Amino acid sequence: MIVQLESVTKEFRSSGHRVTALDGVDLQLSEDQSVALVGESGSGKTTLGQLLVGLEQATTGEISVDGSPVRRPTDIAGRVQMVFQDPFASFNPRHTIGQSISKALSIQLRCSAAEAGREAVEALEAVGLYPGADFMARMPNELSGGQRQRASIARAVGGGARLIVADEPTSMLDVSVASQMLRLFRALAGRGVSYLFITHNLAVARYIADRIVVLYRGVIVEDGPVDAVIGHPSHPYTRLLLDSTPDPERGHRARPPVPEETTEMALDDLSDRRRWCVFAARCPHRSPACAAPVALRPRAGGGQVRCVLPEAAGTAGGDDV
Amino acid sequence: MTAVRQVVPSRRAAIGVALIALFIVIAVAGPALAPYSVKTSFASWLPPTAAHPLGTDDYGTDILSALLVGTRVSVEVGILSGLLGSAIGTVVGLASGYYQGVIGELLMRFVDLMLVIPSLALVVVIAAFVPSISNGVEILIIGGLSWLWIARAVRSQVLTEKRRLYVDVARVVGRHHFAIMTREILPCITPVVFANTVMVTTAAILTQAGLAFLGIGNPDSTSWGSMLSLAYADGAVLHGAWTWIVAPGLCIALLCYGFVLYGNSMIETRYR
Amino acid sequence: MARTQRVDDGLGTPLVAEEGGPAVEAEGLRVTYNGRGTPVHAVRGIDLQIGPGELVGLVGESGCGKSSVAMALLGLLPRETASVSGSLRVAGRRVLGASEAQLRDVRWQRAALVPQSAMNALSPVLRVGEQIVDVIRAHERISKPKALARAVESLRRVGLEARHGASYPHELSGGMRQRAVIAMATALHPDLLVMDEPTTALDVVTQQLVLDQVQALSADLGFAVLLITHDLPLLLGWAQRIVVMYAGSIVESGPATELAAHPQHPYTEMLLRSFPPLTGPRRELAVIPGQPWDLREEADQCLFADRCPSVMDACRTHAPRLTAHGQRSVACFLRDPQS
Numbered sequence: 001m002i003v004q005l006e007s008v009t010k011e012f013r014s015s016g017h018r019v020t021a022l023d024g025v026d027l028q029l030s031e032d033q034s035v036a037l038v039g040e041s042g043s044g045k046t047t048l049g050q051l052l053v054g055l056e057q058a059t060t061g062e063i064s065v066d067g068s069p070v071r072r073p074t075d076i077a078g079r080v081q082m083v084f085q086d087p088f089a090s091f092n093p094r095h096t097i098g099q100s101i102s103k104a105l106s107i108q109l110r111c112s113a114a115e116a117g118r119e120a121v122e123a124l125e126a127v128g129l130y131p132g133a134d135f136m137a138r139m140p141n142e143l144s145g146g147q148r149q150r151a152s153i154a155r156a157v158g159g160g161a162r163l164i165v166a167d168e169p170t171s172m173l174d175v176s177v178a179s180q181m182l183r184l185f186r187a188l189a190g191r192g193v194s195y196l197f198i199t200h201n202l203a204v205a206r207y208i209a210d211r212i213v214v215l216y217r218g219v220i221v222e223d224g225p226v227d228a229v230i231g232h233p234s235h236p237y238t239r240l241l242l243d244s245t246p247d248p249e250r251g252h253r254a255r256p257p258v259p260e261e262t263t264e265m266a267l268d269d270l271s272d273r274r275r276w277c278v279f280a281a282r283c284p285h286r287s288p289a290c291a292a293p294v295a296l297r298p299r300a301g302g303g304q305v306r307c308v309l310p311e312a313a314g315t316a317g318g319d320d321v
Numbered sequence: 322m323t324a325v326r327q328v329v330p331s332r333r334a335a336i337g338v339a340l341i342a343l344f345i346v347i348a349v350a351g352p353a354l355a356p357y358s359v360k361t362s363f364a365s366w367l368p369p370t371a372a373h374p375l376g377t378d379d380y381g382t383d384i385l386s387a388l389l390v391g392t393r394v395s396v397e398v399g400i401l402s403g404l405l406g407s408a409i410g411t412v413v414g415l416a417s418g419y420y421q422g423v424i425g426e427l428l429m430r431f432v433d434l435m436l437v438i439p440s441l442a443l444v445v446v447i448a449a450f451v452p453s454i455s456n457g458v459e460i461l462i463i464g465g466l467s468w469l470w471i472a473r474a475v476r477s478q479v480l481t482e483k484r485r486l487y488v489d490v491a492r493v494v495g496r497h498h499f500a501i502m503t504r505e506i507l508p509c510i511t512p513v514v515f516a517n518t519v520m521v522t523t524a525a526i527l528t529q530a531g532l533a534f535l536g537i538g539n540p541d542s543t544s545w546g547s548m549l550s551l552a553y554a555d556g557a558v559l560h561g562a563w564t565w566i567v568a569p570g571l572c573i574a575l576l577c578y579g580f581v582l583y584g585n586s587m588i589e590t591r592y593r
Numbered sequence: 594m595a596r597t598q599r600v601d602d603g604l605g606t607p608l609v610a611e612e613g614g615p616a617v618e619a620e621g622l623r624v625t626y627n628g629r630g631t632p633v634h635a636v637r638g639i640d641l642q643i644g645p646g647e648l649v650g651l652v653g654e655s656g657c658g659k660s661s662v663a664m665a666l667l668g669l670l671p672r673e674t675a676s677v678s679g680s681l682r683v684a685g686r687r688v689l690g691a692s693e694a695q696l697r698d699v700r701w702q703r704a705a706l707v708p709q710s711a712m713n714a715l716s717p718v719l720r721v722g723e724q725i726v727d728v729i730r731a732h733e734r735i736s737k738p739k740a741l742a743r744a745v746e747s748l749r750r751v752g753l754e755a756r757h758g759a760s761y762p763h764e765l766s767g768g769m770r771q772r773a774v775i776a777m778a779t780a781l782h783p784d785l786l787v788m789d790e791p792t793t794a795l796d797v798v799t800q801q802l803v804l805d806q807v808q809a810l811s812a813d814l815g816f817a818v819l820l821i822t823h824d825l826p827l828l829l830g831w832a833q834r835i836v837v838m839y840a841g842s843i844v845e846s847g848p849a850t851e852l853a854a855h856p857q858h859p860y861t862e863m864l865l866r867s868f869p870p871l872t873g874p875r876r877e878l879a880v881i882p883g884q885p886w887d888l889r890e891e892a893d894q895c896l897f898a899d900r901c902p903s904v905m906d907a908c909r910t911h912a913p914r915l916t917a918h919g920q921r922s923v924a925c926f927l928r929d930p931q932s
Contacts, residue, residue, distance in 0.1 A: 077495030
């Protein structure tokens with residue numbers, strides 16, 4: 001299965017302003033590779049996830065799965081599913097877990113309610129909720145956050161979908177529950193499921209994914225194999241993310257201060273975006289060469305990067321992290 | 322929550338339901354319960370005695386019998402109008418809240434416009450052109466005006482629910498819009514629907530009584546409102562026949578109170 | 594790190610000439626919630642010392658008692674349902690048994706709390722600057738223009754500008770709102786800033802920004818910080834000292850880098866290994882088996898025993914005491930086989 005985004009732009013109108021969440025994104029995903037979509041808030045990563053499952057429609061550009069366009073959830077419900085960030089709100093409080101999951105599975109598997117019920121029990125047990133029949137009868141508020149998130153995963157995976165968009169699925173969970181959830185994600189990946197794993201934490205990306213796509217203000221700035229991107233980040237923004245990510249293996253680590261946007265160069269307006277590299281306002285290496293939109297070029301170690309710096313393409317030595 | 326607990330969540334609700342049920346039973350049993358026929362005339366203005374626990378009125382009719390027979394009209398028109406209004410209002414509220422857009426806005430502006438019109442006055446005007454209004458027509462009119470209120474309340478609640486994550490989840494999972502409206506959102510807004518239905522029903526009961534008091538509606542049928550109307554016109558106060566006034570008035574109040582108790586207890590119920 | 598002794602900071606902020614007393618001195622602090630049913634022992638007799646200007650991280654998962662500690666430090670626990678005992682002095686002032694009037698003197702001026710989700714608790718109908726002015730004028734008799742000047746000054750200190758003070762909270766990003774809340778908390782130059790999960794809703798870049806600001810502010814104004822979080826790696830590179838809590842007790846504490854490099858308590862180690870590594874060899878994430886200790890139960894044993902991979906017989910019959918070895922303390926029979 002190939003998921004393709006071609007020149008996808010998504011704009012929102014919010015209280016009079018036009019906000020560009022995604023700007024001309026080209027991306028290809030397949031079911032044999034897990035991709036981590038990394039970025040800070042406002043990067044567009046959640047929007048990209050929503051576009052993939054049909055919750056939102058692209059303003060321009062096209063999203064397709066195996067050639068057929070994706071415009072609404074029913075187009076891909078059986079092939080791409082989503083696990084959301086908030087385990088406490090993702091189940092209808094008036095339905096039992098069994099009702100919620102069975103309904104989802106019967107739609108996606110196109111089977112009877114009874115058959116869907118059996119599949120649901122299996123799916124619950126596959127994510128560690130044992131005995132499944134027990135959990136089927138419970139109401140969502142009887143489950144803990146971790147259990148609810150597991151049930152969400154069961155619902156997402158049980159209908160045959162092979163690509164799961166996971167939008168920060170562990171950020172609302174307690175530490176030890178989050179680590180169990182991450183392990184579960186990996187275990188499921190071993191059984192043929194692949195992810196678009198949305199996170200702002202590179203360490204989590206490294207744990208889950210084979211490939212990292214770094215998003216900044218709606219634009220892909222770096223895309224490459226996970227070890228290459230983390231070991232030798234090509235884009236200054238990736239570098240910034242790397243420096244900001246807490247690492248249990250590192251004690252005190254000398255860190256350059258986080259650069260903020262300089263006020264003369266606020267880049268909310270689309271027109272400015274056309275005149276400068278998208279990261280120019282915060283880039284410590286900004287130069288006159290950045291006064292034009294930058295295209296993606298190959299990076300050393302595989303993948304692509306959107307930067308004019310010579311180091312970006314690997315002509316200079318990469319830093320050891 | 323068990324099914325019973327969901328419908329009757331508290332003692333207050335139980336009292337309300339009991340009152341409503343009492344009147345429904347009387348309404349259904351109606352004439353069978355009454356000791357005498359309302360067409361039988363006894364001596365006028367009799368005070369309460371063992372034979373006539375509530376006395377008799379100006380026409381010699383046993384007041385208790387009239388009360389029991391009159392329950393049917395009051396209950397029937399009141400409750401059915403409330404249900405009709407609730408049904409229409411919920412459907413309109415759901416649809417306009419879920420689909421929003423131009424249609425939703427237009428619908429709501431129409432509702433706003435209609436809400437300005439006082440229903441009692443409207444019915445009085447209609448009555449001026451029609452010799453008599455049957456119960457069924459009365460139900461249609463009252464119900465036809467009360468759906469407006471419910472549509473607004475339901476729509477506003479649907480707008481809130483629509484933003485909740487489980488609605489997005491339902492879409493991602495592949496459910497169609499109609500199923501989301503009726504199977505996902507509707508179960509979550511039932512407290513609001515219930516609460517508003519009982520408010521509307523209470524208003525309908527009072528409206529019917531008021532219309533009967535004004536002499537509008539079916540002139541031949543006995544209802545609490547018509548009893549009050551006659552009591553007033555025939556000078557019950559002067560004759561000291563306080564039961565003629567208090568009994569139907571109390572019934573109106575109690576029936577409404579039953580709904581209010583139930584409605585308030587539903588508003589306070591929270592479904593997690 | 595004694596406070597600079599100035600009578601006035603130029604804007605009329607009277608700086609009390611405290612000669613660097615400890616920010617927190619807590620001994621045997623106990624918090625029990627008496628709601629309906631069995632009492633919940635949220636904090637079970639902890640000793641906590643925070644020196645002037647020290648940056649301390651308090652780490653633990655939900656239910657370990659850390660938020661109760663934060664509330665207790667500012668005397669914010671409801672008297673009807675929470676019984677607090679032990680000895681507690683914050684910035685030299687007694688907190689337990691103090692009257693509401695005495696506590697009012699402590700709050701905001703001697704110690705300030707940035708509670709969880711504070712950035713979402715800003716009043717939506719007041720400009721940010723006005724809210725800071727409210728705080729200042731609630732505790733000091735100064736004119737509005739002067740208070741406004743002080744408010745702008747405290748905003749500048751956290752890297753925001755005057756125009757941000759003129760904005761409404763919804764006009765600012767999450768990171769900016771959090772910094773505004775910190776500006777509010779430090780406007781009266783307290784000796785202690787307590788922050789409960791200040792970075793959970795923020796992304797990594799903003800998290801670091803906020804932490805950097807707090808660190809710089811602490812160095813500038815000389816206040817101590819108690820940062821409460823479940824994100825242990827976040828504290829590395831920021832905190833000077835880390836205190837680890839489990840089920841209402843302190844299980845380990847020590848200098849941040851040492852504690853992370855050589856954790857002594859099995860819980861600390863497993864907690865650390867629950868976070869995926871950014872660098873170094875890939876490894877599997879640790880999973881802490883079992884369930885957290887039921888806080889309604891009291892028992893004379895190590896409360897982590899049922900989940901500990903290195904559990905011994907002694908652990909189930911006696912409660913280990915927090916024993917100090919130089920700058921490090923740990924409550925574990927593995928390290929200190931005392932009875």
